[in-house]
Amino acid sequence: MSAAPFPDIARFDALDKVCGRTEYAGDVPLPGLLHAMTVPATIAKGTLTSIDVRTALAVPGVVRVLTPQDTPMPQGGANSAAPPMLQNAIAYRGQPVALVVAETLEAAIEGAEAVRAVFAAEAFTVSFDRPGSPREDAKAPTFGDADAAFSAAATTIDQTYVTTANHHNPMELLSTTAVWSGGRLTIYEGTQNAARIKFDVAHLMQIDPANVDVVSPQVGGGFGQKGEVQRQTAIVAQAARLTGRPVKLVMPRNQVFHNTRFRPHVKHHVRLGADASGRLVSAHYDTLQQNSRRGRYPADWYHAGSSKVYGIANYRGTSGDLRLDTQGPSQMRAPFEHPAAFAFESAIDELAHALGRDPVALRLANDTRIDHSTGKRFTKRLLNECLTRGAQRFGWSRRQPAPGSMKDADGNAVGWGVAAGVYQAAMHPAIATLRIGANGSTHYASAGHEMGQGMRTAIAQVLIAGLRIDPSRLTIVVGDTRAAPQHGTAGQWGTASSVPVAAAAAQRMVAAFDELLAGRDVPGNMHAQLARIRRPFLEVQVTMAAPGQGPEHVERLKTGGFAVAGLHGTYPEFTALSHIAHFVEVRIETFTGRIRVPRIVSVADCGRVVSPRTARSQVQGGVVWALGAALRETSEVDARYGGWLNADLAEYLVPVNADIGEIDVSFIDEPDFEANAAGVKGIGEISMVGAAAAIANAIFHATGRRLRTLPMRLEQLL
Numbered sequence: 001m002s003a004a005p006f007p008d009i010a011r012f013d014a015l016d017k018v019c020g021r022t023e024y025a026g027d028v029p030l031p032g033l034l035h036a037m038t039v040p041a042t043i044a045k046g047t048l049t050s051i052d053v054r055t056a057l058a059v060p061g062v063v064r065v066l067t068p069q070d071t072p073m074p075q076g077g078a079n080s081a082a083p084p085m086l087q088n089a090i091a092y093r094g095q096p097v098a099l100v101v102a103e104t105l106e107a108a109i110e111g112a113e114a115v116r117a118v119f120a121a122e123a124f125t126v127s128f129d130r131p132g133s134p135r136e137d138a139k140a141p142t143f144g145d146a147d148a149a150f151s152a153a154a155t156t157i158d159q160t161y162v163t164t165a166n167h168h169n170p171m172e173l174l175s176t177t178a179v180w181s182g183g184r185l186t187i188y189e190g191t192q193n194a195a196r197i198k199f200d201v202a203h204l205m206q207i208d209p210a211n212v213d214v215v216s217p218q219v220g221g222g223f224g225q226k227g228e229v230q231r232q233t234a235i236v237a238q239a240a241r242l243t244g245r246p247v248k249l250v251m252p253r254n255q256v257f258h259n260t261r262f263r264p265h266v267k268h269h270v271r272l273g274a275d276a277s278g279r280l281v282s283a284h285y286d287t288l289q290q291n292s293r294r295g296r297y298p299a300d301w302y303h304a305g306s307s308k309v310y311g312i313a314n315y316r317g318t319s320g321d322l323r324l325d326t327q328g329p330s331q332m333r334a335p336f337e338h339p340a341a342f343a344f345e346s347a348i349d350e351l352a353h354a355l356g357r358d359p360v361a362l363r364l365a366n367d368t369r370i371d372h373s374t375g376k377r378f379t380k381r382l383l384n385e386c387l388t389r390g391a392q393r394f395g396w397s398r399r400q401p402a403p404g405s406m407k408d409a410d411g412n413a414v415g416w417g418v419a420a421g422v423y424q425a426a427m428h429p430a431i432a433t434l435r436i437g438a439n440g441s442t443h444y445a446s447a448g449h450e451m452g453q454g455m456r457t458a459i460a461q462v463l464i465a466g467l468r469i470d471p472s473r474l475t476i477v478v479g480d481t482r483a484a485p486q487h488g489t490a491g492q493w494g495t496a497s498s499v500p501v502a503a504a505a506a507q508r509m510v511a512a513f514d515e516l517l518a519g520r521d522v523p524g525n526m527h528a529q530l531a532r533i534r535r536p537f538l539e540v541q542v543t544m545a546a547p548g549q550g551p552e553h554v555e556r557l558k559t560g561g562f563a564v565a566g567l568h569g570t571y572p573e574f575t576a577l578s579h580i581a582h583f584v585e586v587r588i589e590t591f592t593g594r595i596r597v598p599r600i601v602s603v604a605d606c607g608r609v610v611s612p613r614t615a616r617s618q619v620q621g622g623v624v625w626a627l628g629a630a631l632r633e634t635s636e637v638d639a640r641y642g643g644w645l646n647a648d649l650a651e652y653l654v655p656v657n658a659d660i661g662e663i664d665v666s667f668i669d670e671p672d673f674e675a676n677a678a679g680v681k682g683i684g685e686i687s688m689v690g691a692a693a694a695i696a697n698a699i700f701h702a703t704g705r706r707l708r709t710l711p712m713r714l715e716q717l718l
């Protein structure tokens, strides 16, 4: 593959999207479709002791009401707070206890409200700060001798930071549509993981996965919320099996809050030590995250970035889970790295202040070629390039170092802050099929999910660059288990997994054409050439694995297993990471204390940029999300009744257009050919990492006040 920069093409699906033609899972028209509505538990913990569905069944249009006895669970459940079927044991408020299926949505809602459930309630805890909840220790990395180095350090920082719970709020609500036909189950669901749904629903329903198809051509917002089988998926599939008709559920947003994955509340204790020259010699990082009673969510991952972002030879980490009575927390954009970077990069800023050093200079001076957490070398490590270019674009040299020393023309305090981030460059194997037709069409199918991030645009770039085809008749099928083995799309491995295999398929196709034409000079593009030699189509298939992977990983891909290489950036020979630096200007309005963010400069290294437009959009989106997390978003638990209090978009505050100033995004754009054959690393998660800390650091620079709890709201400045 040539290393020439890719052109800035429009999104592959832009026209369809702006014309409203894009079809999401909840839009699929099906004859005889039934509508469903869930009945949520009204206690926080306990048991459903009886359920009366007679009134619900009497509602005109109601076809059936499913209760726990209709959804038997097989042995070996799932890893969330409550297994994804209906059951009598209630683990959290809002857990579904029944599903009403009706001819219309209105009848389903009326029926759901008419179900009478009786519960035996038990004592529960949902508050992170209430004493007495069980704590479980998780593993965490430790290397060098952090205690001795801390004792010997010339300057130290010892602070605690808090990041509160957050919920995903994509425009597309959670939904499942299930169809049984001729012994086959087809599920239409916006998901990042069609393969997991196929295999997990087959297990839950005790059927052969070969008879389950999952179709997810478009996802209206992913970022972890749709990374596994959803709470409602198998229940809706069971409703379709029992009624013999297609069934659709779109979960209302106020139920989504209780049933979806969310970002947990985390307490971060950071201790840093530096020698007199400003060299970081010691880090201790202790994390405690909320979890459900039985949930698994790997708490050691808070250390993934913090242990690698600088050259710290002595590091001691701890991680723990605090067991509470909510649904299970799980991935939400930069799941561990965003909260960890808020804490760690705030602490670095505090250290710079204590040392009297410029925070950019301190970071530059602590770069490393060695990943001390594994002893491996890094592939291209361009963090300092991001910092240097960002400082230049932002005008950092004009910063007056003393907190509170910069004002705007109206006398408002101005603060300039910086923070950095790293995130794994990971990859999974893929099998791609490419077919070019004499009729002018090109068909491509592979693993991957289009979550709006630009998966199809990135694939189209390499197919259009490598083939002489008609781009207007190119179809790209992803997120469909019928077309190719699927794998979860997460952890910012989407482009790195889908682009190298697409480039290889294009190369294989060119070679197949050379063989077919055998030296004949046939004019026209590939479609015209096929027509001229009377071949209806030519098809190639390519399998590609990640560095260090073999046939067993491809087999795992085919059988629905997890087959990612480069978790935490770790490969057999090296560590590969994406890098970012964010520079933020805040203004604190004198009379109101209101925090405004007029401009942000972000410079990212994601290896080679395949799709400039969607890559830039990813960084802008990550920065906006970080601004939400820094200044707006928090999910309030209801200590009295369990569950979440602000379970709607009116009370769960996200940034609006008026909150967003200028976001200047640029890329280093240097291929990393050790990470993979296309030189691509990821951009989706790194975009958000460190940006909340940069805002906190800017607030400190503006005011001299250090805010250590997210979200940072003006009342903390009063």
Ligand code: MOS
Binding pocket: 192, 222, 223, 224, 225, 227, 331, 332, 333, 334, 335, 489, 490, 491, 492
């Ligand atoms: Mo991602 S937060 O792993 O979809």
